[in-house]
Amino acid sequence: EAGVTQFPSHSVIEKGQTVTLRCDPISGHDNLYWYRRVMGKEIKFLLHFVKESKQDESGMPNNRFLAERTGGTYSTLKVQPAELEDSGVYFCASSQELRGELFFGEGSRLTVL
């Protein structure tokens, strides 16, 4: 069974540019989450999808971040325009049940110069 896959593994962009991160959850997992870890800080929640619906987006830092999950399968997280403080590692996770184990991808490292 394939795990959670994320693309790209590393992206380097200039301040003001746009970046789109993609996450493919484990097949059959309705719950999809985005988290991120900025330098020196703990991993923090960004948002939660149940199928194609946003269940909780309380962790999204501002309106420069846009997450979508069309058709309830893969998800994208777009940052536009990127700022220096957006640098970090963005993790995607999925789960079958609401209460239980989250399976994480290897993360997408974003560097904004």
Next chain:
Amino acid sequence: EDQVTQSPEALRLQEGESSSLNCSYTVSGLRGLFWYRQDPGKGPEFLFTLYSAGEEKEKERLKATLTKKESFLHITAPKPEDSATYLCAVQAGAQKLVFGQGTRLTINP
């Protein structure tokens, strides 16, 4: 506000030297406490979920315990391959996990 504090930040042990990692938490309505292992450049890998005070779970050389205020991850006779960052997270009323900063464990051969 839900909060998780892990200690120590880093721990260096000799192979075979047992120890414990601490996770203190404050949360309104704990639904679960999770331990994850993270290797450099990888995503967190699930280890245990604990749901209520007094619960214990074991996996190989690892044993996790839970009280009303904290959780311990006990490592018995560790090996170099146990070197990793160990993350603690709590799940409260919402579905999201609140993570601690992690404990970076190094086991020297």
